[in-house]
Amino acid sequence: MAETIQLEVTRYSPEKDSAPSFQKYEVPLRKDWVVLDALNYVKDKQDGSLTFRWSCRMGVCGSCGMMVNGEPKLTCATFLSKYAPGPVRVEPLRYFPIVRDLVVEMSDFMAKFRKVKPWLVRKDDKPLSEGEFLQTPEQLEVYKQYSMCINCTLCYAACPVYGLDPFFIGPAAIALAQRYNMDSRDQGSDERMDILSQHEGIWGCTFVGECTKACPKNVDPAGAIQQYKLAATMNWFKTLLAPKAPR
Amino acid sequence: MTKRPIEPFLWTLFSGGGVMAAFFAPVLLFLLFLAFPLGLFHAPSYDALHSFVAMPLVRLVLFVLCSVPLFHWAHRFRYTLYDGLQIKHLNEFIDILCYGGAIVGTLLAALLLWNFS
Amino acid sequence: MRPQPQPAPTPYTPYHPRWYRTPVSTYWWMHRWVYFRFVLRELTSFGAAYFCVMTLLLVRALSKGPQAFEAFEVRLASPFFICMTVIALLLALFHTSTWFSLSAHAMVVRIGGTRVPGILIVAGNYAAWLVVSAILAWFLLR
Numbered sequence: 470m471a472e473t474i475q476l477e478v479t480r481y482s483p484e485k486d487s488a489p490s491f492q493k494y495e496v497p498l499r500k501d502w503v504v505l506d507a508l509n510y511v512k513d514k515q516d517g518s519l520t521f522r523w524s525c526r527m528g529v530c531g532s533c534g535m536m537v538n539g540e541p542k543l544t545c546a547t548f549l550s551k552y553a554p555g556p557v558r559v560e561p562l563r564y565f566p567i568v569r570d571l572v573v574e575m576s577d578f579m580a581k582f583r584k585v586k587p588w589l590v591r592k593d594d595k596p597l598s599e600g601e602f603l604q605t606p607e608q609l610e611v612y613k614q615y616s617m618c619i620n621c622t623l624c625y626a627a628c629p630v631y632g633l634d635p636f637f638i639g640p641a642a643i644a645l646a647q648r649y650n651m652d653s654r655d656q657g658s659d660e661r662m663d664i665l666s667q668h669e670g671i672w673g674c675t676f677v678g679e680c681t682k683a684c685p686k687n688v689d690p691a692g693a694i695q696q697y698k699l700a701a702t703m704n705w706f707k708t709l710l711a712p713k714a715p716r
Numbered sequence: 717m718t719k720r721p722i723e724p725f726l727w728t729l730f731s732g733g734g735v736m737a738a739f740f741a742p743v744l745l746f747l748l749f750l751a752f753p754l755g756l757f758h759a760p761s762y763d764a765l766h767s768f769v770a771m772p773l774v775r776l777v778l779f780v781l782c783s784v785p786l787f788h789w790a791h792r793f794r795y796t797l798y799d800g801l802q803i804k805h806l807n808e809f810i811d812i813l814c815y816g817g818a819i820v821g822t823l824l825a826a827l828l829l830w831n832f833s
Numbered sequence: 834m835r836p837q838p839q840p841a842p843t844p845y846t847p848y849h850p851r852w853y854r855t856p857v858s859t860y861w862w863m864h865r866w867v868y869f870r871f872v873l874r875e876l877t878s879f880g881a882a883y884f885c886v887m888t889l890l891l892v893r894a895l896s897k898g899p900q901a902f903e904a905f906e907v908r909l910a911s912p913f914f915i916c917m918t919v920i921a922l923l924l925a926l927f928h929t930s931t932w933f934s935l936s937a938h939a940m941v942v943r944i945g946g947t948r949v950p951g952i953l954i955v956a957g958n959y960a961a962w963l964v965v966s967a968i969l970a971w972f973l974l975r
Contacts (some may be wrong), residue, residue, distance in 0.1 A: 483852070489855075539865065563855070564855075566854045567854075568852055574852055607946040610947070629799065629861055629868060629871075632857045632861070633804075633857055666724075672721075672723040675795045675799065675871075675875070677867075677868070679867060679868075681938065689938060691938055692938035692941075695938060696941060698724075698727055698939075701723075702724040702727055702728055704724075705720070705724035705725065706724075706728075708720075734928075735932070737880070737881035737925065737928055737929075738928055738929040738932040738933065738958075738962070739929075739961070739962055739965050740965070740969070741880060741884045741925040742922060742926050742966065743966035743969050743970055744969065745883075745884055745918060745921055747969075747970060747974075748887075748888070748973075749909055749921075750922065752909075753909035753910040754910055754915070758974065760973060762895070762899045765902075766895050781885075781888070782885040782888050782889050783885070785881040785882065785885050788878055789882040792875045792877075793875070793879075795875065799862075801859065821886070824889065828893055828896070832892065832895075
């Protein structure tokens with residue numbers, strides 16, 4: 470087991486550094502190792518001060534998103550051997566403020582996430598005794614793709630519009646709004662439209678399309694945003710022709 | 717909603733222009749401005765083309781075909797200037813340049829096709 | 834590297850003196866091929882604008898009479914206009930291909946409750962494009 474690969478990892482200590490720098494680590498290149506395994510190896514054997522987020526190691530929790538050689542990736546699902554002979558550059562997710570080393574600050578995303586009302590909005594809530602809101606498999610299929618999001622924010626790190634305009638609501642939040650709009654049990658699409666038809670909502674998007682490529686769950690946020698634009702446009706013409714009609 | 721946003725209208729023109737450009741621009745650019753002037757194919761005669769364009773319906777189609785893609789250009793170029801050069805603070809100037817250009821083009825197209833003789 | 838001012842915090846993220854905010858380079862679109870390709874895709878709109886302007890100039894030449902039209906055709910065959918048209922044609926073709934592949938994401942077509950796969954939508958677009966191009970070519974060449 471002589472084969473190794475070099476990692477170039479972003480280090481940033483808010484107490485000591487004015488800007489991030491790179492530190493090199495030599496780790497074993499094992500074909501069953503992902504980038505996260507290599508980071509954990511560094512933390513256990515070489516440098517306990519290296520800071521990064523991770524939890525489930527199986528692409529479900531969405532915590533371990535980082536830039537690997539410039540691409541936003543879930544490090545638990547990105548094999549080291551793909552980057553042999555190296556070096557592999559591991560950086561914190563792009564466009565987010567860096568708290569320490571590979572840890573980014575996500576309150577921006579959390580605030581936007583809440584803004585799009587990602588829950589079932591009902592105008593007439595019926596009592597529990599009347600039973601549940603039923604849904605057919607076909608109705609489920611309509612929004613299921615958008616419900617797969619794990620909030621890893623890789624799509625934000627892929628989106629230059631978000632990098633240039635921090636007010637932009639961003640891919641995942643809009644895809645999530647679409648997930649509830651398409652849900653047959655939901656009645657909140659008007660409320661969401663008022664929020665998302667702002668300039669910082671869907672109209673900020675220029676359809677670069679990288680969010681869709683970055684998504685580890687095939688949510689297709691770029692598609693969701695374009696479909697939302699189409700819906701907003703139809704709505705616009707509808708209210709132009711019949712201003713008083715309910716949307 | 718207090719004010720109607722303009723974006724849906726501009727996006728309609730952008731998409732419509734994009735569809736028109738995607739379907740019609742390649743073949744017409746190739747035939748009208750490359751193959752015919754170079755004599756690669758037997759081009760239609762002046763009289764044939766003239767009497768074709770003289771039809772009101774054809775002129776209406778040409779008006780749409782020569783104006784809506786200009787708004788497609790305005791939309792894309794505006795965003796490219798904003799984001800590519802990071803000059804969002806100049807947005808009023810950019811809007812006037814892009815959409816003003818498209819509007820001038822549309823007016824010229826209307827004038828030209830209306831007065832066609 | 835010269836120290837750059839950090840971007841201002843937004844209402845969404847509170848200011849924190851010790852969070853490092855990486856500034857976005859003005860040339861961000863030159864750093865990655867996919868971003869450069871995106872800017873190139875946006876600039877294909879110049880092909881569309883060129884098409885509009887040239888078609889209008891053709892109409893103007895037609896309107897002015899046979900001699901003006903003949904002169905216009907001669908000018909079109911000059912090296913400058915040939916170059917411009919070739920560039921515009923390449924941009925237009927790139928626009929067509931990118932527009933069709935994007936349409937697979939933007940359009941949701943359902944047949945019998947299931948969504949038609951994107952690849953079929955793209956294929957349908959190309960088929961329609963070939964038919965439209967063939968009809969226009971037949972009409973102009975007959």
